[in-house]
Amino acid sequence: MPLTRKKAKLIIWIIAITVYLLIIVAERTQRTNTGYKAAVLQGQVGGKENRNKFLRYQVEKLQSLSNIETKANEELKMSLPKPSKVIILEENI
Amino acid sequence: MILKGRAKFCGFIGIVIAVIIAGKLFYLQTIKHEELSRITHDRVFRTVSQDVLRGSFLDRNGNVLAESIRSYTIAISKKYIKDKDKVFSILETALKGVTKKELNKLWKEKGNFFYIKKAVMPDEYEILKYALQKERITGIEIAPMYTRLRPYNDMAIDLLGYTNSKNMGLSGLELYYNEELVKKIKKKKVKKSRKGNIIYDATADKTEPTIDIHLTIDTDIQYYAEKILNKYTDINEADGGVLLVQDTKTAEILALASNPKTNGQAMAFQWTYEPGSTFKAITFAAALDTNTIKITDSIQCEKEGKWEVTPGVFVRDVHKAEHGYLTVPEVLSESSNIGAGKIALKMDSKDFYEYIKAFGFGIKTAISFPAEPNGILRSWKKWYKIDKATLAFGHGLSVTPIQLITAYTAIANGGTLMQPYIVSKITNHKGRVIEKNKPTKIRKVISPSTAELMKILLIKVVEGGTGVQAKIEGYSTAGKTGTSEKFLQGKYSEKHHTVSFAGFVPAEKPRYTVLVILDNPKTTSYASQSASPAFRDMASAVLNLESVPQDQQVL
Numbered sequence: 001m002p003l004t005r006k007k008a009k010l011i012i013w014i015i016a017i018t019v020y021l022l023i024i025v026a027e028r029t030q031r032t033n034t035g036y037k038a039a040v041l042q043g044q045v046g047g048k049e050n051r052n053k054f055l056r057y058q059v060e061k062l063q064s065l066s067n068i069e070t071k072a073n074e075e076l077k078m079s080l081p082k083p084s085k086v087i088i089l090e091e092n093i
Numbered sequence: 094m095i096l097k098g099r100a101k102f103c104g105f106i107g108i109v110i111a112v113i114i115a116g117k118l119f120y121l122q123t124i125k126h127e128e129l130s131r132i133t134h135d136r137v138f139r140t141v142s143q144d145v146l147r148g149s150f151l152d153r154n155g156n157v158l159a160e161s162i163r164s165y166t167i168a169i170s171k172k173y174i175k176d177k178d179k180v181f182s183i184l185e186t187a188l189k190g191v192t193k194k195e196l197n198k199l200w201k202e203k204g205n206f207f208y209i210k211k212a213v214m215p216d217e218y219e220i221l222k223y224a225l226q227k228e229r230i231t232g233i234e235i236a237p238m239y240t241r242l243r244p245y246n247d248m249a250i251d252l253l254g255y256t257n258s259k260n261m262g263l264s265g266l267e268l269y270y271n272e273e274l275v276k277k278i279k280k281k282k283v284k285k286s287r288k289g290n291i292i293y294d295a296t297a298d299k300t301e302p303t304i305d306i307h308l309t310i311d312t313d314i315q316y317y318a319e320k321i322l323n324k325y326t327d328i329n330e331a332d333g334g335v336l337l338v339q340d341t342k343t344a345e346i347l348a349l350a351s352n353p354k355t356n357g358q359a360m361a362f363q364w365t366y367e368p369g370s371t372f373k374a375i376t377f378a379a380a381l382d383t384n385t386i387k388i389t390d391s392i393q394c395e396k397e398g399k400w401e402v403t404p405g406v407f408v409r410d411v412h413k414a415e416h417g418y419l420t421v422p423e424v425l426s427e428s429s430n431i432g433a434g435k436i437a438l439k440m441d442s443k444d445f446y447e448y449i450k451a452f453g454f455g456i457k458t459a460i461s462f463p464a465e466p467n468g469i470l471r472s473w474k475k476w477y478k479i480d481k482a483t484l485a486f487g488h489g490l491s492v493t494p495i496q497l498i499t500a501y502t503a504i505a506n507g508g509t510l511m512q513p514y515i516v517s518k519i520t521n522h523k524g525r526v527i528e529k530n531k532p533t534k535i536r537k538v539i540s541p542s543t544a545e546l547m548k549i550l551l552i553k554v555v556e557g558g559t560g561v562q563a564k565i566e567g568y569s570t571a572g573k574t575g576t577s578e579k580f581l582q583g584k585y586s587e588k589h590h591t592v593s594f595a596g597f598v599p600a601e602k603p604r605y606t607v608l609v610i611l612d613n614p615k616t617t618s619y620a621s622q623s624a625s626p627a628f629r630d631m632a633s634a635v636l637n638l639e640s641v642p643q644d645q646q647v648l
Contacts, residue, residue, distance in 0.1 A: 060244035
């Protein structure tokens with residue numbers, strides 16, 4: 001049975017609609033996958049930021065005056081000078 | 094004919110099917126609509142709490158005093174554990190303080206679900222997470238929580254207070270600024286995958302950032318304040334004490350220490366006491382400002398050191414006036430109660446009361462801290478003669494340490510009472526200032542000339558009076574000692590005292606006001622031997638830390 005013009009048109013339409021639907025499905029799938037990957041990455045960023053914050057906390061703890069003074073006193077046998085033994089130079093001198 | 098009948102039958106079947114489908118659709122779309130929508134919604138979306146970390150507290154130099162971090166609670170769900178020994182080995186390696194022995198004990202004693210460790214820090218968590226993923230371990234439950242970190246341990250904990258694992262402030266500044274620090278934790282809707290994983294959605298990610306609070310505290314000064322207060326509390330076997338350091342020009346609180354140190358209970362703001370002789374500075378300032386006395390006047394201070402104010406009611410002096418008379422500067426430097434009492438009686442009661450009020454006593458300072466008391470100051474209308482006389486040397490009223498130091502700061506900076514404050518600014522997550530506190534003048538209490546006279550008088554106290562132990566080599570120092578008997582069980586106890594020293598340095602150009610209070614010292618009842626040296630040590634430390642040049646020659 002020869003393919004009439006009308007039938008050919010119909011088939012083309014069906015194929016076009018199918019392709020269009022497939023594109024939509026693919027796009028949505030891709031969007032979901034990307035969203036999922038983004039969420040994973042976001043979690044990783046959060047984790048890294050949290051760890052950075054903890055490292056900064058540890059640095060600050062080590063830099064605290066109480067820690068430095070304890071180390072200076074105990075390990076280096078240093079002590080705080082009396083105010084009269086300290087000469088403070090004024091900025092404009 | 095047959096064909097027509099078949100066609101009719103097929104048509105009928107078709108219509109029946111169509112009606113059934115339409116009926117079902119109607120049922121699903123209308124009657125079951127809400128239920129099905131909810132099921133679909135629940136499958137696609139998930140509601141989670143916004144993960145908002147509590148804002149931080151920082152000192153005046155940007156050092157973090159308290160900040161929140163996401164930590165984790167690790168638990169075991171027995172029925173999902175396949176290889177117990179392997180899991181225990183991983184847990185022992187990753188988590189500090191967790192041993193196989195302990196885990197085995199818990200395994201035997203506990204039910205299906207039990208906690209292993211709470212507040213696991215990110216470093217341990219990362220190791221554990223990696224090991225669990227690599228070995229495909231099941232049965233380990235990890236739940237996020239919040240932990241408040243304090244790099245300086247319990248430094249200023251009396252001021253800061255504490256929080257719980259749910260991000261809520263429970264005391265101190267954490268409680269006072271709870272709403273600002275944590276905001277209201279909202280729920281947000283997120284899309285999830287079939288496995289339950291959250292799918293990123295930029296439009297849903299609108300977490301409200303929190304703010305950071307910058308305090309006026311200086312961690313270095315605070316460190317010395319706590320150390321010195323503890324040292325002198327121990328040396329003098331005191332029940333406790335308070336140490337405050339204030340910037341004289343701005344009235345910012347640079348350090349405050351409490352002993353005993355209790356979470357969120359800053360004694361400097363919440364404790365009340367009778368100030369004793371440190372209050373004489375207020376009496377003298379009022380008397381000089383109202384011209385009730387002149388600096389050249391002499392006061393009859395009773396040779397025997399005993400003054401009968403009203404029949405049968407005496408005021409005594411520790412140091413007896415050898416010749417009976419003391420000059421006004423001597424009354425203060427020798428800390429004569431009789432002299433101060435007589436000066437107060439010369440003043441109009443209402444005037445005296447108004448000056449006390451103007452210096453900020455009897456009213457909250459509004460320092461932004463929970464449960465700040467007013468102190469007790471009775472109306473002048475209710476004063477008897479003895480009340481007025483004893484008020485002159487700081488008995489019969491109660492004050493908070495912050496009130497007293499702010500009054501001394503007013504004397505030091507020319508007679509202007511400044512608003513004390515503890516929060517310098519509030520910044521948003523980007524570091525932009527959204528609120529800033531500036532030095533604020535409350536009122537002029539005494540004239541600059543009276544303030545200058547008071548400065549001279551207070552320098553004399555340190556140069557040759559009861560405050561000599563407070564003298565700092567190389568720096569002009571002004572201040573006043575205070576000793577008051579404690580009011581216990583309805584009467585003043587001769588054995589229990591509160592000793593204090595309030596002063597400012599360098600006296601010529603004041604920069605720092607310091608107040609030291611020791612509660613009930615056992616080794617001495619004199620402020621000159623206990624609070625004065627504590628003041629000297631604290632003021633020296635501040636001058637040293639801030640590199641303040643000496644203003645006097647060291648002999």
